[in-house]
């Protein structure tokens with residue numbers, strides 16, 4: 001055992017330190033080493049590992065294995081070398097903002113609604129927190145406001161090792177039963193929790209705690225949360241999105257939703273007008289069909305549903321096969337062919353083969369697309385339209 005002194009337990013703001021390399025081993029494409037002391041936090045408790053450098057060599061991961069802290073480095077550093085360590089502060093600050101924010105929110109949810117945090121993960125963009133009971137959005141917003149109040153109070157975060165005999169008198173949150181001395185993190189008015197992670201010394205440094213989403217999960221809820229710089233980034237993304245929506249609907253961005261609602265109403269009206277106009281158009285097309293004809297209609301701007309409707313309506317005016325063709329973006333034609341009481345299966349199969357098409361359906365109605373010129377399609381249709389069996 002190399003017994004690394006974990007500097008991050010005692011001062012989470014320390015990013016520079018000197019240490020001696022106590023072991024070195026190859027690991028895949030990289031190297032791993034241990035130090036006599038380290039300010040690099042190893043991944044654990046839902047918090048990712050610190051990154052940084054040792055004598056300018058990149059530290060890309062830090063893990064605890066069999067009680068030892070192994071730093072993954074991109075080049076080997078011989079045992080006995082005195083190294084200058086630098087922890088990447090922006091990453092550490094971000095991780096501490098998420099971690100400390102999680103303590104405050106989990107602690108307050110526990111105090112206010114007697115829930116337990118049963119899962120915690122700091123992802124690339126968001127933090128997820130699993131709460132063991134379903135809570136309403138209103139309850140979550142109450143806890144979020146209380147949590148931000150604790151941030152604004154800028155209270156000191158206390159981390160200390162507590163011996164077993166003192167623990168018995170202490171009310172604290174813990175995900176699992178722990179034996180021996182326990183590191184207790186206390187945030188006045190918010191939380192008291194067993195934890196070995198890195199925490200900000202004052203709650204004000206968390207900046208902001210924002211719940212973005214809550215989904216039902218394993219009988220409770222999974223919260224998506226952002227704190228500190230991530231909350232500001234999220235605000236900026238949403239502000240930009242709202243500004244774009246606001247500009248599109250000619251409204252200030254804090255009333256963009258009103259503008260979208262008006263637009264939706266206008267869209268519904270236009271859809272109703274289009275349906276009425278289309279009906280009149282289909283009526284006019286159907287009026288030209290005589291019972292001994294096999295109609296071949298080429299129409300622009302129809303979606304699949306409209307093609308299907310028109311084809312079935314044409315079929316009501318003649319017992320013979322009916323075809324509706326609509327040009328597709330990028331070439332070719334969509335088709336709907338139908339015949340009341342007909343069997344179009346063979347005709348459609350042959351048409352697909354002859355005209356590079358695909359599609360099918362029921363014996364009385366088939367839909368698909370063809371990669372051919374309209375003259376070729378019409379020629380095929382005129383030759384074969386009477387081959388259908390009734």
Ligand SMILES: [Zn+2]
Nearest residue numbers: 185195196197
């Ligand atoms: Zn913690």
